[in-house]
Amino acid sequence: MSWVWFHRFGSPPWVYGFARRWAPWFGGVAAIAMLVGLYGGLVLAPPDYQQKDAYRIVYVHAPSALLSLMIYTTMAIAAAVGLIWRIKVAHAAAAACAPIGAWFTVATLGTGMLWGKPMWGTYWAWDPRLTSELVLLFLYFGYMGLRAAIEDPQKADKASAVLAIVGVVNVPIIKYSVTWWNSLHQPPTRLIGEADMAGNMVWPLITMFGAFGLYFAAVFLVRLRAELLRRERNASWIREVLT
Amino acid sequence: MKSDEYTVAWLVARRDLRLAFRKPSQLIQPLMFFMIVATLFPLTLTPELSRLRDAAPGVLWVGALLSSLLALEFLFREDAQDGTLEQFALSGQSLTWMLFAKTCTHWLLTGVPLAISAPLAAGALGVPLSAMPALVAALLLGSFAMSLTGSISAGLTLGARRGGVLLSLLTLPLAVPILVFGANATQRAITGDDIAPPMYMLGAIAVLGATLAPLAAAAAVRIGLE
């Protein structure tokens, strides 16, 4: 019985319907959460005693970074599921993730550079975390490039799945680079319990994490619908959906 | 009665070695490329050896990476085109093991000559004699690791258009750690510091690569043969 609901996720029409219904909701809640989080972070939270107001970029930088990693992991898991159990929807999900993840990585690097100038005096440094985040961007580009270069769609799915899985080793490297090596980038900041950050700085940050996650969900569902439409364009259920 | 693994590896290696010696120009090209890269830098940067020495680790390792990318072209491509790679996949033997044998042979033919002739290029860049053994050792390990990671991207791009450029794009992220530690080891050798930490990391990457890369390459090749 418990497998029945799980099987729905492998059915393109069901997933398409799910995506169409829920994307606007995710988008709406994401927008609200972002407004709340930004207000809390940019207006309500006090200035940092060292960095004054420059630190506020963390409200965009940290969630972007988290999303860039999370999306890659999601993409790799979806690709693995598609490869091992040969589920088409999983491959479509992996393909939908990639451009979103790439943009978040660009955002991470960009906001990081803007923050680096006031904080370290330089836009860029070749330290482990920045370098491995840049490598993540190359992995995304490689994934999308490989997909584009292989004509046969099933081959493209499978080959890019192998690439995604091989590249996932980079994710823990990025995460732990600041604890394993002496990095220019600051070490992890504890947010709850024995927090390194003041309470009224933390809640907007957590809100922004949630907002970015919901935003990803919304955009992902829209992209997934487009992927499914493209892949299943000759299937009969498409005609029913479009009428 | 199947042939045992050692026979299989030996035959694959001997086949590739024999093929390489019948067409040696394929091997010379990557080596020449490395030499050209290494000599262009002094021409374009500065003739002062002391300043070249600072850039030497980077120049040598980037040159090695580019040369390796050039050499990766002929790891699988010809075998894929004439159908012999397909026969490997149909032989009933472990494709992972056969690709590992091919990659090791490829390294013997491309990485080892590069590592051995690197002191020539390094000398031209002002690297002191005392740093040469460490340089060669690091390049041996690093080029081995690069051949292994390159085998994955070479397998993935078998079915792709304009595979050569894509091959470089795919190999680059996986090659970054090798570059970082290799250049670091060379830098430390030049300044006389302890080279053990980066060498250990290079060794670890090589070992990890040797165990995992052929698996990924075999999966990629089977997909590419579809």
Next chain:
Amino acid sequence: MLTVQALHLWRGDRHVLRGVSFTLDAGNCALLTGRNGAGKTTLLRAIAGLLEPEEGQVLWRGEPARKTRDTFHTQLAYLGHEPALKGDLTGRENLRYSVGIRRPVIAAEIDAALTRTGAVEFADRQVRTLSAGQRRRIALAGVLLANATLWLLDEPTTNLDANGQQLVAEIAAEHLARQGLIVAAVHHSLPLPPDQVVDIELAA
């Protein structure tokens, strides 16, 4: 011994194999006919395990071929469009490696196979210098040497003259007489006893 069950396969958007099914017993040959693009090569590759079907399965000796892939492959010889020979090696060297990787083989066996396929005269020249027909004869020697039960042949008579085509028919008949199986994609039929042949026509 070989059962193909309701095989469906798509290449991109094209539904190439639409529910292909047949059973082949020892000593029998399945001849695949059909126009270009009908899926003969696709079917052969799907049976060999190089392509994964979307639906259906291939059974060898009652077991799914996918599950026992390596064992299945040791009992299988596949001859594709390309003769799968390295141009810079001689025919003899090619066989020494390609067969040696599968099973231990001695020089006398290679000689015998090359003699059977009429390739002995040019077996010590680099394959690069040989004609297409000569290469195919060497490839056929490879099929003989594989000691395989199931032969998958994709247009085996390509590039062969009349003698060569007769050779293919002869070694095919000999293989069937030894209780072997053959699945062959052909343009013209192979002269084999009709009671040993299963005709499968694929529609484009």
